[in-house]
Amino acid sequence: MGDTRWETPGEGDRVFTGVRERFPLGALRRVGRVPDTVAEVKRSVNIGVLGCGNVGAALIGLVEERADDIEARTGLRLEVTRVAVRSLSKERGVALPAKVFTTDAGEVVGDDDVDLVVEVIGGIEPARELILDSLASGKAVVTANKELLANHGAELFAASDDAGVDLLFEAAVAGGIPLIRPLRESLVGEDVSRVLGIVNGTTNYILTKMTEEGWSYSEALAEAQSLGYAERDPTADVEGFDAGAKAAIIATIAFGRRVVAGDVSHEGISGITSTDIDFARRLGYRIKLLALCDHMADGSIAVRVHPDGARPAPPRFGSRQLQRGVRGGDAVGELMFFGRGAGGLPTASAVLGDVVDAAANLAKATHASLGSFAKAKVRPIDDLHYRYYINLEADRPGVLASVAGLFGTNGVSIRSMEQQSLDERSEGGQARLIFITHDARESDVRATLAELRGLDTVTAVGSVLRVIGTD
Numbered sequence: 001m002g003d004t005r006w007e008t009p010g011e012g013d014r015v016f017t018g019v020r021e022r023f024p025l026g027a028l029r030r031v032g033r034v035p036d037t038v039a040e041v042k043r044s045v046n047i048g049v050l051g052c053g054n055v056g057a058a059l060i061g062l063v064e065e066r067a068d069d070i071e072a073r074t075g076l077r078l079e080v081t082r083v084a085v086r087s088l089s090k091e092r093g094v095a096l097p098a099k100v101f102t103t104d105a106g107e108v109v110g111d112d113d114v115d116l117v118v119e120v121i122g123g124i125e126p127a128r129e130l131i132l133d134s135l136a137s138g139k140a141v142v143t144a145n146k147e148l149l150a151n152h153g154a155e156l157f158a159a160s161d162d163a164g165v166d167l168l169f170e171a172a173v174a175g176g177i178p179l180i181r182p183l184r185e186s187l188v189g190e191d192v193s194r195v196l197g198i199v200n201g202t203t204n205y206i207l208t209k210m211t212e213e214g215w216s217y218s219e220a221l222a223e224a225q226s227l228g229y230a231e232r233d234p235t236a237d238v239e240g241f242d243a244g245a246k247a248a249i250i251a252t253i254a255f256g257r258r259v260v261a262g263d264v265s266h267e268g269i270s271g272i273t274s275t276d277i278d279f280a281r282r283l284g285y286r287i288k289l290l291a292l293c294d295h296m297a298d299g300s301i302a303v304r305v306h307p308d309g310a311r312p313a314p315p316r317f318g319s320r321q322l323q324r325g326v327r328g329g330d331a332v333g334e335l336m337f338f339g340r341g342a343g344g345l346p347t348a349s350a351v352l353g354d355v356v357d358a359a360a361n362l363a364k365a366t367h368a369s370l371g372s373f374a375k376a377k378v379r380p381i382d383d384l385h386y387r388y389y390i391n392l393e394a395d396r397p398g399v400l401a402s403v404a405g406l407f408g409t410n411g412v413s414i415r416s417m418e419q420q421s422l423d424e425r426s427e428g429g430q431a432r433l434i435f436i437t438h439d440a441r442e443s444d445v446r447a448t449l450a451e452l453r454g455l456d457t458v459t460a461v462g463s464v465l466r467v468i469g470t471d
Contacts, residue, residue, distance in 0.1 A: 043075070045359040048082040048114035048139075050105050050130060051121035052092050054344030055144060055171070055351065056083070059118065060094045062345075062352050076359045082108040084121075109134050116358055118351060119143040128152055135163040140358035140367070142351055144171035150245035150261040153252060157370045166367045168354035173246045174199060176346025177339040178353075183253045184370065190332050192254045195293040197337075199246045202230045202237035203269050203289040210277050211286060217272055240266035240289065243305040247291040251303045255295045257376035259303055265381040266305040276391060276463045279418075279434055285309035287465065294379075302379040309389055309467040382443040387415065390435045390445075391462035392452060393422065399457040403433060406455075410448040413438040430459065436467065 047063065049056050060080050071077045080096065084105035088098075102108065109117060109130050117134040119127055119141060127148050134141050136159070143149070149156065149172055160167035170180045174197075183192070198204050202224055209220035221238065224230035236242045244266040251259040269289050280287050287309055294302045339346075361367050394403070400419065407414050415436045422430035437445070445464070452458050 043363060044077040044079060045362065046079055046081040046113050046115045047355065048084075048108040048111060048117045049080055050084045050108060050117065050119045050127075052083050052085045052094065052101075053120065055120045055347045056118075057092050057094050058344040058348035059120070059351050059355075060096065062348050063355075064095060066352065070356055074356060074360055076356070076363060078355065078359065082111055082114055084108045105130055106133070109137070109139070114139060115362060116140045116142070116355060118355065119145060120351070121145075122147065124148055124151065128156070131156060131167070132159050135159045135165060135167065138163060138165055140166040140168075140362055142166075142168045142171075142354040142358055144169065144347055144351060146172040146242070146245045146249060147261075150248040153249065153260075154258050154373050158372065160367065161369050161371070164367055166354075166358040166361050167370075168358055168368070169249075170354050171347045171350035173249050174337070174339075175201075175343065176349045177337050178350070179250070179337055180253060182335070182337075183250070184368075187254075187332065187335075191295075193295050195250050195254050196290055198288055199250075199291045200237055200240075200243040200289060201343075202234065203243070205229050206238070207269060207272070207277075207287055207289065210272070210274065211281065214274065216274055217270065238270050239268035240305040243289060243291050247293055247303050247305055250291065251293040251301055251376070252373060253370075254293060255301055255376070256371075256373060257301055258373035259301060259376045259378070263376065263378045264303045264305060267307065269307050271463055272307060273463060275432070276389075276465065279391070280309050280389070280465075283309070283436075285467065290468070292468075296379055300377040300379040302381070302384055304381050304384075307463075307465050309465050382441070382446070384442050385439045386442065386445075386466040386468070387439055388412075388435075388437045388445050389463070389465040389467055390437070390449070391464075392433050392435075392458055393460040393462065394431050394433060394457050395459050399431075399455075400433065402455065402457065403452065406451045407435070407437070407448055410444045410451070412440045412444050412448050 049060065052060070060083070063078050063080050067078050081100060083094075083096065083101050084107070085092070085101055085103060088101055088103060105121070105126065108114060110133075117131070117139050119131055120143070121127055122145055124147060127143070127145055131141050131143060131148075132155075135156075141160070149169055156167055170178065173180055183195075205224050206217065206220040209215045209223065210217060215223070221230060221234060225232065225234065230237060241261075244264040245261045247264050248259045248261045251257070272287060277287060287307055289305065290308045290310070291305045292303070296302060357368070392403070400417070404414060404417070415438045417436075418434045420432040420434070422432055449461055449464065453461050
């Protein structure tokens with residue numbers, strides 16, 4: 001093993017030859033050969049953790065549990081030395097001395113002995129400022145903050161490159177399922193054309209219960225809340241905001257163009273009924289909330305989140321697992337990523353993987369650059385084409401001709417139709433009309449729906465679902 005020379009300002013040259021020694025990571029600049037392996041430089045890496053909820057506490061436990069194995073494989077000794085929390089009196093179930101904890105997150109970031117910062121507090125501020133301060137001081141950052149990255153990712157990526165340290169975020173999308181790293185590293189030379197999948201565990205749980213156990217939406221949501229899968233206010237999950245933020249991050253990394261949360265069209269699942277579930281099942285479909293990111297032939301990018309009726313071949317979208325799919329270009333074909341994408345421990349596992357990578361890069365005085373991202377040309381959802389499932393109610397069965405006429409007037413071709421009587425005691429009672437269209441443009445379908453709502457004979461326009469997959 002050859003010597004590795006490092007210059008320490010004010011102390012002259014010092015040579016490290018496999019001796020484990022503590023030194024501030026930001027205080028050194030390379031003047032000699034880069035180590036052939038990380039194991040050539042035995043060193044400790046001090047971690048500051050911002051937040052100690054489910055993910056933060058699980059990460060601290062994993063670091064303690066895996067520290068020996070990680071050191072044996074990498075030559076890096078990971079240690080959590082500072083933790084920022086909201087309350088010092090709350091029991092957190094982690095085996096750390098009381099002096100490690102503080103209620104001042106800025107104190108963790110500003111600690112010269114902290115080499116790497118993990119941010120798991122969530123939200124925009126103060127997380128954004130804390131991450132920028134960490135990067136500016138030469139500390140690598142690992143975050144699971146999807147909301148922040150979906151809105152300010154470009155700013156943070158640029159700050160990471162300017163500082164020459166890592167900003168890693170595998171856990172921000174799909175929890176413990178490796179997705180971001182394959183997109184940013186393994187597939188960087190691939191012409192990825194589509195990324196689609198289930199990226200929200202709460203909605204997947206609710207729709208699974210509705211499909212497999214016949215529960216209503218409200219029953220499934222209440223159960224998800226009682227089990228801690230859904231927040232007391234579930235809006236971010238069930239209305240698609242959470243999935244939309246993740247889709248923005250995925251599209252940015254997959255296609256190399258800056259996509260922010262506001263570019264993503266999103267709809268939720270709160271309007272899905274048992275009738276929709278039952279009809280979809282009879283047709284061989286399963287309703288899922290999907291995130292779809294497409295790189296179009298003209299260079300534009302379409303990113304949206306909405307409920308879909310999916311009828312692909314098993315196992316895609318067919319099980320309870322949170323599943324992710326990547327469809328690539330000519331070289332790689334289609335890749336599928338499966339796994340448990342939610343929960344404190346799976347997410348903490350993804351964070352720890354990033355921590356090890358960032359620590360190794362600090363030891364080598366390098367970082368994983370994401371580069372710059374030009375603003376994406378976003379294709380509006382109105383210009384996209386789908387097949388549609390449309391469910392409406394009429395005050396008498398004999399209105400089919402007038403309803404079908406509106407579809408034709410707007411250029412929407414009907415592929416199949418089913419009529420159900422809602423009042424079996426009367427031939428002139430309410431009827432439910434269910435339509436499946438051929439491929440149609442979103443704007444044409446919206447125009448059709450607007451006119452349908454204006455018909456005196458149509459009492460309600462229910463669920464409208466896009467249908468993907470093949471017959």
